[in-house]
Amino acid sequence: MLFSKIRLITFDSTGTLLNFSVHPSKKYAQIASLYGIECDHNILNENFRSHWRKMIKEHPNYGRHSGLGWENWWRQIVLHTFKGCEVPIDDGKLNTIANHLIEEYKQRSCWKVTQGALDLLSYLKHKGVTLGVISNIDPRLHETLINNKVRHYFKFVVTSYEAGIEKPHPRIFEEAIKASSIEDLKSEECLHIGDSIPLDYVGATRAGWKALVLLPDKSSQNEDKIDENHKFYSFYDLHKYLMDNGETVKKIQ
Structure with missing residues (x-):
């Protein structure tokens, strides 16, 4: 060339x-633990991957054209990732965790150049x-x-x-x-x-x-x-x- x-x-x-400084499933588990929720990151990883595939098919481009919008797109990812966890979590706490993660992934701590x-x-x-x-x-x-x-x-x-x-x-x-x-x-x-x-x-x-x-x-x-x-x-x-x-x-x- x-x-x-x-x-x-x-x-x-x-x-x-950019690459993830910590695997997303481990980061999800870390943030959840701040709110007293302990989940196996391997289970979170399986849930995340499964729902990611579902969301990109049903709401491509982060919900840009489906009306969902990117913030709610990610909230749905987080909610369903934790819903499959063996530990019951109320919806209010799940929303708090989702909002935390949405902000967290803007930060340098989640990434490495x-x-x-x-x-x-x-x-x-x-x-x-x-x-x-x-x-x-x-x-x-x-x-x-x-x-x-x-x-x-x-x-x-x-x-x-x-x-x-x-x-x-x-x-x-x-x-x-x-x-x-x-x-x-x-x-x-x-x-x-x-x-x-x-x-x-x-x-x-x-x-x-x-x-x-x-x-x-x-x-x-x-x-x-x-x-x-x-x-x-x-x-x-x-x-x-x-x-x-x-x-x-x-x-x-």
């Missing part, structure tokens, strides 16, 4: 720039490349990025909830081009980096963008659809690749 015409680079958030990401962002920023974020997520992402001290690297943040469309739909990538405010920017001058082959890589390439995928391990996804040179297993490898091609990354004047 040549970068002679790249003018915009965007990143996915969860699983790419992926190793090597800051070095790469600093390098690209120094090169003068315009950076952005495109993520299938709710609007809390803005605060999350600020609290994790990475928001200043990005000119814009496009969340699926606010855009009203999710990756891999081409329109969310079009929204990013608009948000960049780069004059006469074309899709082939854009690069997207994420951890999902169907959502990030396939989504971006179908929108006419270039794409690279940052995989968490070497067997996590079906990699048949992507070029061997377009997949990486760490930000360090990705950074080296871009540095080796650094002279061809176009600097925005």
Whole structure:
């Protein structure tokens, strides 16, 4: 892949720039314990995964178009995750726990910036490349990025909830081009980096963008659809690749 015409680079958030500092099931158990509720995090994990699948099918994009709304979407996730717990919990306490968790996931304590990401962002920023974020997520992402001290690297943040469309739909990538405010920017001058082959890589390439995928391990996804040179297993490898091609990354004047 040549970068002679790249003018915009965007990143996915969860699983790419940011990862959970504690597994969500353990975080749910920790917060519940603050209210005197003790639940097995393994049971919470099973409940969470089951209801997550149900909610994304019945109320996609965090309830953006179903009328549920993202806050109530997450309340439903929390309520049903704990409803399956062997310990009986009254609805009032469940709502309190849900509200606590909704706020908690804005905080730095729930997240860790992926190793090597800051070095790469600093390098690209120094090169003068315009950076952005495109993520299938709710609007809390803005605060999350600020609290994790990475928001200043990005000119814009496009969340699926606010855009009203999710990756891999081409329109969310079009929204990013608009948000960049780069004059006469074309899709082939854009690069997207994420951890999902169907959502990030396939989504971006179908929108006419270039794409690279940052995989968490070497067997996590079906990699048949992507070029061997377009997949990486760490930000360090990705950074080296871009540095080796650094002279061809176009600097925005």
